[in-house]
Amino acid sequence: MLASLNARALVLSLVLLAVFLGLWEAASPKQNLSGELTEYELLMGGAEPKAAVPPPSAVIGKAWEELSNPFYDAGPNDKGIGIQIGYSLYRVLTGYFLAAALAIPIGFLIGMSPLMYKALDPFIQVLRPISPLAWMPLALFVIQDSQASAIFVIFICSIWPMLINTAFGVAGVRKDWVNVARTHELGAFKTAWIVILPAAAPTILTGMRISIGIAWLVIVAAEMLVGGTGIGYYVWNEWNNLDLTSVVFSILMIGLVGMLLDTAFAYCARLVQYQE
Amino acid sequence: MxxxxxxxxxxxxxxxxxxxxxxxxxxxxxxxxxxxxxxxxxxxxxxxxxxxxxxxxxxxxxxxxxxxxxxxxxxxxxxxxRGIVFQNYSLLPWLSALKNVTFAVQARYKSWSKKQVHDHSMKYLELVGLAGGAELRKPSQLSGGMRQRVSIARAFAIQPELxxxxxxxxxxxxxxxxSIQDELIRIWSGSDQTVxxxxxxxxxxxxxxxxxxxxxxxxxxxxxxxxxxxxxxxxxxxxxxxxxxxxxxxxxxxxxxxxxxxxxxxxxxxxxxxxxxxxxxxxxxxxxxxxxxxxxxxxxxxxxxxxx
The missing domain is CATH 3.40.50.300 (P-loop containing nucleotide triphosphate hydrolases)
Incomplete structure (x- = not known):
């Protein structure tokens, strides 16, 4: 019975999906073109009595169309979904790894030194709760470049979970293991490399996983503001086009990419996990 | 006096x-x-x-x-x-038994080659009866007795004065x-270790x-x-x-x-x-x-x- 747990869960998931899509499809009003339209009606967007959320069949059709040619580029406002996601990933990963390069060493410092912890704690406590988008105007003014400003916003939002988790993980390394390093006369660098880093790695990876999740949440909003390219801009652009089918499709793509990012980091976390 | x-x-x-x-x-x-x-x-x-x-x-x-x-x-x-063996073994859980010994030997004898360090570590692991693959396991995959053997091997391998x-x-x-008492006394007899x-x-x-x-x-x-x-x-x-x-x-x-x-x-x-x-x-x-x-x-x- 236990072996079939996954299989049963899969069946249940599919049933739930089918029920959900069926209800959605049934709830969508049918489009019926009746008679001649006046010129005004044509200008106002066709014969639909009321704009409605597209049925799943339309979304699936759209997804097929988009995914069969994801990398086309037909001008500034008409790029394939692959290109848009590519831009977003580029911004997220750039900002994210810049943040990691800063947060992990500083987290180490804070975790190792109670003085640094006490000195830096007020800054962290004030800066951390600031919504990343609140930095946007300042970033645009200082950096004078919308692309770099979006990256900066990702940087600032992903730094905190990594910084705090690294500090927490480093400070929480078991005294016994630190004593092993001390009794073997390991220098500061070797202690960090042989003992502290592997001991704190699972906690650090947890922080990195939280950060990538937040970064992916924030990029959509940031791109809606800065415009030009990216999945966030795409959503907003399709909304302006009143193409709700594309909006629903891109929402699903955002979820899918977020899931893949999280899965990748979960896999990395398993690599550094150890059992006591 | x-x-x-x-x-x-x-x-x-x-x-x-x-x-x-x-x-x-x-x-x-x-x-x-x-x-x-x-x-x-x-x-x-x-x-x-x-x-x-x-x-x-x-x-x-x-x-x-x-x-x-x-x-x-x-x-x-x-x-x-001064080498130490604690009651709770104090092994690093992310390293294999062998690596738990080699890092210590490397720290003690900095000029030794990788091969020397490995052979020296294996010698002491064999003395406590850990060989034939067991030395490649992580501490969590070893019994309490085996873990303490690794810890003892590490302490003897760095040949401390005390x-x-x-x-x-x-x-x-x-x-x-x-059985570990017997091993300890045997290893100690073959050394001039102060304990x-x-x-x-x-x-x-x-x-x-x-x-x-x-x-x-x-x-x-x-x-x-x-x-x-x-x-x-x-x-x-x-x-x-x-x-x-x-x-x-x-x-x-x-x-x-x-x-x-x-x-x-x-x-x-x-x-x-x-x-x-x-x-x-x-x-x-x-x-x-x-x-x-x-x-x-x-x-x-x-x-x-x-x-x-």
């Missing part, structure tokens, strides 16, 4: 009470000496500060007063000259404990030690007696119990733990320089003692303090 290899002088540990209360003196004026190559056990009830003494010897803790002098130099801070064992067998079942070991097990102390130090209860604990175990080596667990001195020593230790450790407890008055009273059994019981620790000779077969 020459200075012993390791000399502990008037060692005192106090813990400051929070907010001006009276500070707690765990032990006071502990004096003892250990010769090169000696195997010394220390016995006492929980809370008498045995582990603190060991941590001070290791350099992991600081005394409030007094000094530890090894090889004519005062001990300050941890060093590879080996400190903090209840190394405390967490092991009796059978495993017995200082904490134990709660009276039989273990008699089997392993040249000398057993007895601590009174805390607070104000001190090393009251030093019992010579002159049973000839090699000793075996099966035979040692038939030795004529065995039960004399055992009874003396048990009586100390059950009764006199409590009666002798409390503040000392008078001679703070006093070395522990030396107690001997068997043929040497009446012999004049020219002790390296400066103890006064005690002629009775069972030298018992007059308190009882």
């Amino acid at each position: 020459s200075t012993p290899f390791l000399s502990v002088q008037n060692l005192t540990k106090r813990f400051q009470a929070p907010k001006g209360g009276e500070s707690l003196t765990v032990f006071e004026n502990v004096n003892l000496g250990i010769e090169k190559g000696e195997f010394v056990c220390i016995i006492g009830h929980s809370g008498c500060g045995k582990s603190t003494i060991l941590n001070i010897l290791a350099g992991l803790d600081e005394p409030s007063d007094g000094a530890v002098i090894m090889n004519g130099k005062e001990v300050s801070g941890p060093s590879l000259d 080996l400190l064992l903090d209840e190394p067998f405390g967490a092991l079942d009796a059978l495993t404990r017995g 200082f070991m904490i134990t709660h097990d009276v039989d273990e102390a008699i089997l392993l030690a040249d000398r057993i130090l007895l601590m009174t209860n805390g607070p104000y604990a001190r090393v009251a007696e030093s019992v010579q175990v002159e049973i000839e080596r090699p000793r075996e667990r099966a035979n040692i119990i038939h030795h004529p001195d065995y039960y004399d020593i055992r009874n003396h230790l048990v009586e100390f733990l059950a009764k006199r450790s409590r009666e002798l407890a409390g503040k000392q008055d008078g001679d703070t320089q006093a070395a522990p009273k030396i107690v001997r059994f068997g043929a040497n019981a009446g012999a004049e003692i020219s002790s390296e620790t400066g103890g006064k000779p005690d002629a009775r077969k069972r030298a018992v303090n007059n308190a009882d």
Whole structure:
């Protein structure tokens, strides 16, 4: 019975999906073109009595169309979904790894030194709760470049979970293991490399996983503001086009990419996990 | 009277009470000496500060007063000259058993090649019976006994001048404990290692030690007696119990733990320089003692303090 747990869960998931899509499809009003339209009606967007959320069949059709040619580029406002996601990933990963390069060493410092912890704690406590988008105007003014400003916003939002988790993980390394390093006369660098880093790695990876999740949440909003390219801009652009089918499709793509990012980091976390 | 290899002088540990209360003196004026190559056990009830003494010897803790002098130099801070085996093994769980030893050997012998380090580590792992693939496992995949073997192999592999064992067998079942005791005594016999070991097990102390130090209860604990175990080596667990001195020593230790450790407890008055009273059994019981620790000779077969 236990072996079939996954299989049963899969069946249940599919049933739930089918029920959900069926209800959605049934709830969508049918489009019926009746008679001649006046010129005004044509200008106002066709014969639909009321704009409605597209049925799943339309979304699936759209997804097929988009995914069969994801990398086309037909001008500034008409790029394939692959290109848009590519831009977003580029911004997220750039900002994210810049943040990691800063947060992990500083987290180490804070975790190792109670003085640094006490000195830096007020800054962290004030800066951390600031919504990343609140930095946007300042970033645009200082950096004078919308692309770099979006990256900066990702940087600032992903730094905190990594910084705090690294500090927490480093400070929480078991005294016994630190004593092993001390009794073997390991220098500061070797202690960090042989003992502290592997001991704190699972906690650090947890922080990195939280950060990538937040970064992916924030990029959509940031791109809606800065415009030009990216999945966030795409959503907003399709909304302006009143193409709700594309909006629903891109929402699903955002979820899918977020899931893949999280899965990748979960896999990395398993690599550094150890059992006591 | 020459200075012993390791000399502990008037060692005192106090813990400051929070907010001006009276500070707690765990032990006071502990004096003892250990010769090169000696195997010394220390016995006492929980809370008498045995582990603190060991941590001070290791350099992991600081005394409030007094000094530890090894090889004519005062001990300050941890060093590879003093290897430690803790009760909880202190292995790094993300490294294999072999890597847990090689990193230590590499730290000790920095100029060695990878191959030398590997061969040296494997030699000691084989000595404790870990070979044939078991050395590649992580500590979590090894039993408690196996983990402690790795820890012992690591401590011997760095060939420290003083080996400190903090209840190394405390967490092991009796059978495993017995076989690792045998291995420990075998490895020790083949080396000139000086060992200082904490134990709660009276039989273990008699089997392993040249000398057993007895601590009174805390607070104000001190090393009251030093019992010579002159049973000839090699000793075996099966035979040692038939030795004529065995039960004399055992009874003396048990009586100390059950009764006199409590009666002798409390503040000392008078001679703070006093070395522990030396107690001997068997043929040497009446012999004049020219002790390296400066103890006064005690002629009775069972030298018992007059308190009882």
